[in-house]
Amino acid sequence: MPLITVIGAGSGLGLEIARTFGRKGFDVALVARNQAKLDALALTLEGEGIRARGFTADVSKPATIVSALGAIKTELGPIDILEFSPADPTIVPVDVLEVTAENLQPQIDFYLGGALTAIGAVLPDMIAAGTGTVIVTTGGGSISPVPFLGNINIAAAGLRNWTLNLHNALRDKGVYVAHVGITALIGGGHPDAEPAVIAKAYAKLYDDRQDAELHYIAYNG
Known part of the structure; x- marks a missing residue:
């Protein structure tokens, strides 16, 4: 069975992405910080006939991401799709007029640093196999920035830039990379x-x- 790994899995979009691909015949690996919540999500999917397991990791701690992805590959097999969409509400957003090097760096470390680690851990296998998919999710501010998310938008825009570069670099190697804002x-x-x-x-x-x-x-109101 092909395998999708969702980094930043939660009960909202992450679960629905897992469910959508599970219904297409994929096994599912869910990655987030809380094992109990992951187990609950996996149980929900298993109840729908979708093979799923949870693996704990913290995007802000690169070694845990590498370890989790290694465990996934060992226990479930090669990763066919990596979807990267973590969020950390404890990293405080600031207005564009209040951005400093100090309040920007945690955003860069989490979003861009986390993606560099996670995607860097799966790309060599995908390139060697000549197939694979990476989908990176950010808020829409990476494309159309909004002032009150000044520091997040900078980090997300950097991640978007790298993702689009990967798309161009890998499209002739059989690996598909896309950004969703x-x-x-x-x-x-x-x-x-x-x-x-x-x-x-x-x-x-x-x-x-x-x-x-x-x-x-999709605008509300």
């Missing part, structure tokens, strides 16, 4: 902002394997 209050009431609806866009990206980027927009 979400401008929506996920689960906030707009029908197109429901996690299950957004997850279908990920499946289409995977099936089409063409676009470097999707800016998913």
Whole structure:
């Protein structure tokens, strides 16, 4: 069975991405910091006939990501899709006029540093196999920045830039890399902002394997 690994798995979009690909025949590896929550998500998916397991790791601690991905490959097999969408609400966003080197660095370390570690751990195998998919998710501010998320937008834009560069560098090697920027209050009431609806866009990206980027927009109100 092919395998999707979701880094930053939670009960919203992460679960729906796992569910959507599970229904397409994928096994699922869920990665986040809390094993109890991961076990609950995996149990939900198992109840729907989707083989799923949780692996703990903290994106802010690179060694844990490398260890988790190594365990996934050892126990479940090669990773066919890596979806990267972690979030850490404890890292405080600041307005664009208040950005400093000090309050920017944690955002860069978490988002860009975490992606460098996670994606760097799976790309060599994908390149060697001549196949694989990496989908990186950020907020829509990576594409259309908003002032009150000044420091997050800088880090997310850097991650977006690297992802688009990877798309260009790897498209002739059989590895598909794409960026999804979400401008929506996920689960906030707009029908197109429901996690299950957004997850279908990920499946289409995977099936089409063409676009470097999707800016998913669903305005509430």
